[in-house]
Amino acid sequence: MTVVKLQSRPRAGDVVTLPNGKKVEVRDIGLPYVQPPLAVCDDPLCPWHGHLKIRLKLLEVTVEKVRMHKAAVVTHEWVHYIRKYNRYERRRRRIKVRVPECIEVKPGDKVIIAETRPLSKTISWVVIGKREDLIAWKAKHETLTA
Numbered sequence: 001m002t003v004v005k006l007q008s009r010p011r012a013g014d015v016v017t018l019p020n021g022k023k024v025e026v027r028d029i030g031l032p033y034v035q036p037p038l039a040v041c042d043d044p045l046c047p048w049h050g051h052l053k054i055r056l057k058l059l060e061v062t063v064e065k066v067r068m069h070k071a072a073v074v075t076h077e078w079v080h081y082i083r084k085y086n087r088y089e090r091r092r093r094r095i096k097v098r099v100p101e102c103i104e105v106k107p108g109d110k111v112i113i114a115e116t117r118p119l120s121k122t123i124s125w126v127v128i129g130k131r132e133d134l135i136a137w138k139a140k141h142e143t144l145t146a
């Protein structure tokens with residue numbers, strides 16, 4: 001498993017050669033407002049550099065624990081409206097997510113996760129980027145949550 005850090009941000013379609021001679025293409029994951037990470041890996045289950053396909057179900061979550069191998073526990077918090085009382089309640093879920101090798105996360109980080117096929121018994125989400133990798137998220141976020 002190799003991770004190569006890049007000086008400048010790659011564009012979708014760029015091909016990077018790893019030290020072992022393997023060529024890795026940065027894929028277009030279909031989200032123009034999420035930029036590719038500043039590193040390249042040869043993880044087959046990476047949405048950017050492997051063959052893992054993502055579904056267009058996105059969440060912005062906070063990393064809670066990073067103890068598993070290539071996986072993390074994240075917390076998703078949202079508000080749910082209760083009509084009878086005309087008020088909101090806070091809800092939260094812990095989600096286990098896969099972390100590809102090119103993205104480094106630590107507890108407290110805000111990351112964007114996307115739904116994917118079930119990768120193990122409890123994991124069917126993958127980290128596609130950090131909050132700071134986003135461009136023009138605000139405008140897009142409104143349409144995503146609507």
Ligand SMILES: [Zn+2]
Nearest residue numbers: 041046049102
């Ligand atoms: Zn990768």
